[in-house]
Amino acid sequence: KHKFWETQPVGQFKDVGDTSFPEGPIEPATPLSEVKQEPYNLPSPYEWTTCDMDSEETCTEVYNLLKNNYVEDDENMFRFNYSKEFLRWALRPPGYYKSWHLGVRAKASKKLVAFITGVPARIRVRDEVVKMAEINFLCVHKKLRSKRLAPVMIKEVTRRVHLENIWQAAYTAGVVLPTPITTCQYWHRSLNPKKLIDVGFSRLGARMTMSRTIKLYKLPDSPATPGFRKMELRDVPAVTRLLRNYLSQFAVAPDFDENDVEHWLLPTEDVIDSYLVESPETHDITDFCSFYTLPSSILGNQNYSILKAAYSYYNVSTKTPLLQLMNDALIVAKQKDFDVFNALDVMHNESFLKELKFGPGDGQLHYYLYNYRIRSALRPSELGLVLL
Ligand code: MYA
Ligand code: JJ1
Known part of the structure; x- marks a missing residue:
């Protein structure tokens, strides 16, 4: 049912209620030399871009992509309209990495067609403070939906997080995925x-x-x-x-x-x-x-x-x-x-x-953790x- 999420280090539905697992990382950190050094492949009409949120022009492109394509309510009456100032605040906290502000452009037109972000955070889970990425603003242009772009974007942001020696993430979504912490x-x-x-x-x-x-x-x-x-x-x-x-x-x-x-x-x-x-x-x-x-x-x-x-x-x-x-x-x-x-x-x-x-x-x-079991x-x- 979840062809992508079944391959990821997240709590799986089949394990819900099984208390035999210990709390903590699902898979161990690996040496940085073992992290893939090249970006994942996108379908050939598209290319990766790192979005510089200091640039007024890039910030406007991100703003417009989200304004027209981001989250709606279940009856499509309202759509989130995060302001540019808000996006700059949300994406540039202490110690942020520009490389985690990941965009996808159409090679031909250079138009920004997809986006996903991470920002670093220390999140305490019970007694342990864990360095994590908070993942947000995953968005694929309405005309490019259901082409399995989201899984490659998630894998690429994961790779870029791993390159900073961070192995866990927190995220929220309006949809049910394997498996909510709450x-x-x-x-x-x-x-x-x-x-x-x-x-x-x-x-x-x-x-x-x-x-x-x-x-x-x-x-x-x-x-x-x-x-x-x-x-x-x-x-x-x-x-x-x-x-x-x-x-x-x-x-x-x-x-x-x-x-x-x-x-x-x-x-x-x-x-x-x-x-x-x-x-x-x-x-x-x-x-x-x-x-x-x-x-x-x-x-x-x-x-x-x-x-x-x-x-x-x-x-x-x-x-x-x-x-x-x-x-x-x-x-x-x-x-x-x-x-x-x-x-x-x-x-x-x-x-x-x-x-x-x-x-x-x-x-x-729904709230989720990546590579951390509770x-x-x-x-x-x-x-x-x-x-x-
Ligand atoms: S939540 C906000 C998400 N954005 C929107 O809802 C905006 C409007 N929608 C869209 O732009 C698209 O529909 C999106 C999917 C981009 C959401 N989180 O490419 P596809 C899975 C995670 O064919 P599309 C936020 O920003 C889906 O189950 N996965 O689909 C937090 C399926 O996998 P599987 C999602 O509709 C994001 C696959 O994608 C979500 O064209 C946290 C289908 O891909 C979702 N919200 O594009 C991301 N929606 O077959 C995870 C669908 O397995 C971060 N899918 O069911 C994980 C941690 C990474 C860092 C780790 C570091 C260590
Ligand atoms: O805002 C939301 N719902 C509203 C509007 C519903 C319009 C029809 N679908 C709502 N209104 C009722 C208010 C009423 C006021 C008087 C008292 C009784 C209640 O319910 C909903 C939340 O409820 N918002 C959404 O659906 C937007 C998406 C939420 C998922 C967000 C995913 C975020 C991703 C983060 O990274």
Whole structure:
């Protein structure tokens, strides 16, 4: 059934429930001299290209490929529209490798027709911190689908990761592959219910009118928590301590240091927003919340072309109840004109989703590890990792 994935060092469906395997690498690292030195062969009309995301021109090509060909919902009403600034942020974290930003061009026209990326990360799995690649943005142009390009792209990015002496990866997908470490549910909190209903993102509930719906989702004009403010550069050490301590309780989570926190959590306009609570008395940083900006194109609506969505990222509460902290996150997202606030049921998110009027979406997100076995699937609440 999975002609490609059956050949890869990933948990196989036939082994699900078998607890006789130890947790850890499925196959051992090999000496770098044994890693294939030449790229894999593509069908002859195509050639490999390394995408330089510092180049405005290349970044625009990647942006356009994804804008027109990347992930859609199951009814093809919306398509992710990652911004150029977002792509530059997502693809250039501390220690990134340009060689892991892999494109495929048509030889004749030089047009970019496919893309896949890796970025380096340290991911802790239970007690072990493992160097991994986070793989994302796998995309094949709509006109070149089902030609088995994806397996060669995955093999080529794997080869380039191995050349850096890294042997594991983490990735997410909306499709079921061999085999998820956990399956998460998307939840959605309406901020602009009228627009969401007009574009078909949500529906008017039973026995609900538009004006009752608007009232139901109304939020205060400003956050309620004293000391709630935007994160700044000077907060990096305190936020790193808060986050490291919080993430230590999950079975799988990133091992962030201060450099990572500066990159992944310091606010960047229209990319990543982070807020914290500074105690007005002690000036301690006690709580933290963050969300990233990922708009979707609205396909074929007369009135609107973009859905502005915020996605919950990492949140930590030690003093302010998580419910109150996330309500403040909703308030600032609304003030920033987001239409919807999305979250997965990871970490402690279940504790606020229903109370803050999030509803379950029609999408799921499956999480995977490459060349690393875990004894049995996790509950979403045991997962401390959010990929972009
Ligand atoms: S997830 C987002 C994926 N992108 C999209 O959904 C965008 C829209 N779709 C497309 O562009 C295409 O449909 C794609 C497939 C490119 C997805 N992850 O070339 P094909 C398998 C992994 O004929 P196409 C993200 O970015 C499929 O099961 N495998 O198919 C994370 C089949 O294999 P098998 C996938 O439709 C990516 C084979 O590909 C996915 O033209 C993580 C068919 O190939 C998928 N999302 O192209 C990648 N979809 O026969 C893995 C289909 O065995 C990283 N397939 O079932 C692994 C770690 C690598 C690094 C390791 C380092 C050590
Ligand atoms: O956004 C998603 N679904 C929306 C829109 C559905 C449109 C019809 N298919 C949804 N809306 C309901 C909202 C409603 C608001 C009021 C309360 C009740 C709920 O359900 C879904 C997620 O639910 N998104 C997708 O399907 C996009 C793809 C998700 C897989 C992503 C793969 C990512 C790859 C990463 O590397």
